Amino acid sequence: MISEPQSLVRVESNLFLQLDNLGHEQVVFCHDHYTGLKAIIAIHNTVLGPAMGGTRMWAYSSESEALEDVLRLSRGMTFKNAMAGLHLGGGKAVIIGDARKIKTEALLRLYGKFIKNLNGKYITAEDMGMTERDMEYIAQETSFVAGLPHYRGGSGSPAPMTALGTYVGMKAAAKKAFGTDSLEGKTIAVQGVGSVGEILIGYLAKENARIVVTDIFEDRIKKVAQQYKVTVVSPEDIYDVPADIYSPCARGATINDSTLQRLKAQVIAGCANNQLADEQLHGTACMKMGIVYVPDFVINSGGVINIATEIAGSYNQAWAKAKTEEIYDRVLQVLQKAESQRRNAQLVALEMAWQRIQDIARIKATY
Ligand code: NAD
Numbered sequence: 009m010i011s012e013p014q015s016l017v018r019v020e021s022n023l024f025l026q027l028d029n030l031g032h033e034q035v036v037f038c039h040d041h042y043t044g045l046k047a048i049i050a051i052h053n054t055v056l057g058p059a060m061g062g063t064r065m066w067a068y069s070s071e072s073e074a075l076e077d078v079l080r081l082s083r084g085m086t087f088k089n090a091m092a093g094l095h096l097g098g099g100k101a102v103i104i105g106d107a108r109k110i111k112t113e114a115l116l117r118l119y120g121k122f123i124k125n126l127n128g129k130y131i132t133a134e135d136m137g138m139t140e141r142d143m144e145y146i147a148q149e150t151s152f153v154a155g156l157p158h159y160r161g162g163s164g165s166p167a168p169m170t171a172l173g174t175y176v177g178m179k180a181a182a183k184k185a186f187g188t189d190s191l192e193g194k195t196i197a198v199q200g201v202g203s204v205g206e207i208l209i210g211y212l213a214k215e216n217a218r219i220v221v222t223d224i225f226e227d228r229i230k231k232v233a234q235q236y237k238v239t240v241v242s243p244e245d246i247y248d249v250p251a252d253i254y255s256p257c258a259r260g261a262t263i264n265d266s267t268l269q270r271l272k273a274q275v276i277a278g279c280a281n282n283q284l285a286d287e288q289l290h291g292t293a294c295m296k297m298g299i300v301y302v303p304d305f306v307i308n309s310g311g312v313i314n315i316a317t318e319i320a321g322s323y324n325q326a327w328a329k330a331k332t333e334e335i336y337d338r339v340l341q342v343l344q345k346a347e348s349q350r351r352n353a354q355l356v357a358l359e360m361a362w363q364r365i366q367d368i369a370r371i372k373a374t375y
Pocket residue numbers: 134135136137165166167168170199200201202203204205222223224225228243257258259260279280281308309311312
């Protein structure tokens with residue numbers, strides 16, 4: 009029988025101890041001197057199906073930071089895919105390096121070969137720093153890639169569906185916190201205006217929300233500010249904005265000891281993965297502070313739902329949209345359960361997802 013992964017805390021220094029704690033099945037290190045490829049593929053759990061999760065390309069400050077990121081992200085995919093009712097396990101990959109500087113066709117195709125050699129145990133798609141075009145290069149070498157452009161019959165970028173899911177999940181959280189799901193007049197602080205953040209802002213603008221944004225890249229901010237009425241703050245100041253809703257849409261672990269002392273929001277609802285630095289500690293802290301925190305892997309599953317239809321054989325946008333809109337009810341269900349049990353919403357959601365995995369593992373154990 010599979011053993012339950014422990015709740016997500018800061019990663020240990022011993023690799024096999026980390027894998028044991030988090031419950032990973034396999035971790036693959038990919039390296040090539042010529043192209044400069046340094047990638048880590050982490051396969052967390054394949055009970056529900058092949059491990060599915062995007063590839064992130066990021067200029068990590070150290071290899072251990074990259075390893076920690078991929079281990080946390082892949083574990084998150086297991087629960088995300090399970091909670092969304094998909095027949096997919098959890099995995100994720102990171103490529104170490106600045107996507108604006110070192111990404112080449114050769115690097116991506118070589119990376120595709122590493123995925124091919126896993127024989128379908130891991131399927132990739134886009135995450136931060138990766139595009140549909142990149143998926144096409146990977147697809148030259150392996151069929152275990154999704155998020156291909158529409159013209160190739162693929163599901164395209166997962167970002168629009170992730171943004172839709174984040175938007176409906178935010179509305180559900182608003183209903184819980186404010187008694188109405190209207191976002192009109194609410195001040196919403198969006199951290200990160202990349203592929204998902206930018207589209208999310210479009211939805212928020214339509215509802216006449218007051219939008220405050222930040223990003224580390226000037227060009228991203230400029231693009232959004234040209235399209236929408238937004239107030240811009242520096243990346244460090246986003247935590248001090250007197251907002252009703254804080255929407256983390258950049259990187260993980262932004263809900264931690266220091267930021268919780270500064271955040272004024274009653275709701276935290278964003279698309280970033282692994283928002284809580286420590287699920288146990290900071291999820292419980294949110295609850296005690298009366299903050300409605302929407303579990304990240306529940307609210308941000310729109311993208312993988314979109315991808316799942318492509319993996320299933322033929323992309324169906326209408327089905328993906330309808331499934332993504334179900335996030336509204338799922339968020340309410342989790343928040344209500346957490347409230348009635350007076351428990352940390354993240355742990356409640358993890359438990360719900362884990363129950364499905366265990367149920368299916370039991371079925372698989374018989375002939
Ligand atoms: P992206 O790379 O397109 O955008 C992220 C943006 O955040 C970038 O513009 C970047 O400059 C900015 N950023 C990074 N660090 C920042 C900081 N400290 N302060 C402010 N801004 C910062 O990525 P994306 O695809 O929009 O994804 C955003 C988040 O959502 C990631 O955590 C990703 O894993 C998660 N997510 C994305 C999808 C998807 O479909 N793309 C699906 C599920 C989850």
